[in-house]
Amino acid sequence: MYLDLQEYSILYTNESFQEYVNAYKALIQKEKDEYNKKSDKHKAQNPFTPSQSKQEFIRKLEAEKFLYFCYSLDSSPLIIKAPSDNKDQKKFLGYEWSNRKGKQGIQYITTSGINAISEILTPLYNPKNRLDSSKLSFYIM
Secondary structure, X not given: OOOOOOOOOHHHHOHHHHHHHHHHHHHHHHHHHHHHOOOHHHHHHOOOOOOOOHXXXXXXXXXXXXXXXXXXXXXXXXXXXXXXXXXXXXXXXXXXXXXXXXXXXXXXXXXXXOOOHHHEOOOOOOOOOOOOOOOOHHHHO
16 A cells, blocks of 8 residues: 655654655755756746656665665675775775876786786685685675
């Protein structure tokens, strides 16, 4: 059964729900700003109508949350904390970003000197063995 959301509903007092309402208001304001840039002739022929109703907007967000809930329903949580130090982060991720001329882009951290993902060194995964239990990707599968 689909319920029409009313302004006096108890949902409107909920802090999380208020975030939805604020996001919807921001979306509508952006659409109104775009509409106001149009010519007066266009405005006279086409009155402003929002791209979606508040109910549609909120329903889509809730449906997405429910989808992710269903994905994780039978799973155990795994929390991975990355290092905060820049040098340790590079080691953890297995790559760094280079702006050096001729070497722009991702530079994988390897022992072989070959800049290829198949040679990357990281605690996250082993590109040569997906079932390596010493890597974090093993526990995510």
